[in-house]
Amino acid sequence: MDEREPMLRTEGLSKHFGGLAAVREVALACRVEELHAVIGPNGAGKTTLINLLSGDLAPTAGRILVAGKDVTGLPAHRISRLGVGRSYQKTNIFLPFTGFENCRLSAQSRLQPSMRFFAPAHAHAPTRAAAERALAMAGLEGRAGVVAAALSHGEQRQLEIAMTLATAPRLLLLDEPLAGMGAEESARIVELLKRLRAEHAILLVEHDMDAVFAVADTLTVMVDGAVLATGSPDAIRANRAVQEAYLGSNEADIVSK
Amino acid sequence: MSAAAPGRRAPVAGVAVLLVCLAALLLMPLGVDKFYVQLVTKMMIMAVFAMSLDLLIGFTGLVSFGHAAYFGVAGYVLAYAAPQYQAASLWVSLPLAMAVSGLLALVIGLFVLRTSGVYFIMVTLAFAQMLYFVFHDTKLAGGTDGVYIYVRPDAALGEWAGGWKPFDLENFVHLYYVVLVLLVLTWIFLRRVIDSPFGRVIAGIKVNEPRMRSLGYATFRYKLASFVIAGTLAGMAGYFAAAQFGFVNPDMLGWHLSGSAIMMVILGGMGTLGGAALGAFMMMLLELLFQGLTKHWQLLMGGSIVGVALLLPHGLLGTVAAWWGRRVAAKDSERTDG
């Protein structure tokens, strides 16, 4: 693609839990205007990979660079503040708060200085606007005032994405954003991903193969914690090793997932 | 949160109740004798203490079982600041006492906030106990017996104001109103903190700390700030408690007081400042009532604590608010149906 330093780059990234290697020597890159999808069977280490990239887990070996800056071993909040937003596979939101407050709190994380003790939080216009924008992007504008616990499962998934967007990230790490969504919401999020690609680098872990092949610029296939192949969707489809290990044997299974 | 949909009208009722309480507190010294004025002064001091703990338990989700340490240490600071048989200057000793308590909370917070959950409960208790032993075992300030503070702090201003004395803390009515003003100021201060961006962050930490971190919040710093604010306010309460009783001893930092403070917060309803204050009043009324009934009043108090833990987890205010919320919701659905 281009010669600029990618938004995200990893070198030899590994994570061991005791004797088990969950992620092995993963090297990948993701640029702005690129949607890089990571696919692979369950247990391939995709979520662990995201946890390493977001700083939720510390890697055993290897390096992570965000916009050329080495962030290996930094805590999650520092990585987040460098413009990395992540969503979780298992919905991870603030259930007692309204959808709006979930996003407002997310947007507030970008305030400088971050410790503000006196002016009421709800009076700060820029964070309100950012929250409203994020809610609208994820298709939740009509549900802003509803307590998150009262939202449907699909809406909670949308809120998860909205919160990530509200932090104004440059790099998005999305862990199965479509899981548990209905067809209509899924289509909407796929459209959103296409739009976001214009200004973001997106790393997407997803099981919905139709969606993945529809939006991804680059695909990385992981098996047993290691990268099996990386390339364009067409190249991956044609790749013999991928077909054997993953696509070929039981294609119907993956596509339906 | 204040934006919770069904409770929209509850705050209006809450404000009304609050104003009535405030009016009652304002007028009370006019109608009753000294004993009750002093009793309510004590209750208001404990209300400030309970509200400061509520910032931790109810708003940040930090169950501190050592909150009395910051209360007691401030009392000792006053005892130290007061030359024997002379008054300490209020304007010097009060900020000093609060600063010492806040600093102590900062240092202890750096240790205890490395832990969470049950560890946090045990470790806060252990650190408070350590301080208890510092005052109990050494001759720093009277050891087990404690120290008398013979004269209450002097409110006279400096030379620049011609030594003008706006109020006299030796006068029990003056002391009452000073404490009342502090109670109201503490309430306003905490209300503003809770509604501020900082307050929303600690609320988020209480609900889901890992997610706050992945949103970019350095949660440790926020918890530490909350811990220090709570410690400083507890210090203010402890200072006035020592000034009022005219006496400090190691029990002022003891774990029984820490336990009572948790009871106050839960009895009134944690996560609502008014609840913590109400809890302090109720707890002291219960104490008075039980002490009048039997010399084994702690049995009744212990039983009440067990009962509250089992039957009233949301406290008095929480239970009333839930009932109110249900009522409003029921009315709303009637209206939309009709």
Added chain:
Amino acid sequence: MIFPDAFLPYLEPAVDFPTFLIQLLNGVQYGLLLFLIASGLTLIFGIMGIINLAHGSFYMLGAYLAFSLTEGLGSLWLALPAGIVLSVLFGLALEWLVIQRLYARDHLYQVLLTYGLILVFEELRSILWGDDVHGVKVPELLAASISLTDNLNYPVYRLAMSGVCLVLALGLWWVLRRTKLGMIIRAGSVNRDMVQSLGIDITLIYRIVFAAGLALAAFAGMLAAPTSSVFPGMGNQVLIICFVVVVIGGIGSVQGAMIGAILIGLVDTFGKVLTLEVAGFQLLPQLSGVTVYLMMAVILLWRPEGLFGSRGR
């Protein structure tokens, strides 16, 4: 404002060997006693998820039972088994009446409720036994002393105490590691549902663990009664020290409780006999009450989850 005390205990530094040996024995014995109490505390937390502030009250209960039963039955030898039976029954009843209502509740309410229980127990003690200090006679068989030097003796009863504590610690280890019950208990602390799905009645396991933990603390109180006096509030002192033991060792870890208890026993004992002056200020033994907490603070900086704790609890 500072009133100098006329009396300030001053002890020579423990340099000569017999004194050192005696303090070492004292420290280990105190540590082993703490282990009996702390192991129950840590098991009840590790397995049932209950933080129990009233655990110190069980120690007090044991001491008062030893006092009354020795008076009534004429001998500590009879009082011990009777006391154990009574405390197990008490544990089963308390779990059934109160504690089982706490399993699903937040730690905050566990703390509040068990704090309330402390007040109740302390007041019941006052009603049943009064507020006087009592003593329990050392049984004659163990009343002798071993002489270390011409003027230094060590009581046999204390040695016997340490022996009994050690045997109990080994027994506990054996039950947890080598028996089916121990296996179920350990599995239950990791995965409650899994144990239940095996058709094992977890509520029964909980009741047994709670009663056993209570009995261990009470037994420690019975053992300690002849060496320390039996007095109001004795449980609370011990409780907070046991918290420190558990924090140092790691919550839920029995080995951790053992290491933590011995460490604290030694630090506390030697803190009381060593003299330490820094820049003219006497730190030890004046501040000996603080040493164990300082040790906890250091360990917290190094390993916030305790020596044997698992991260992320």
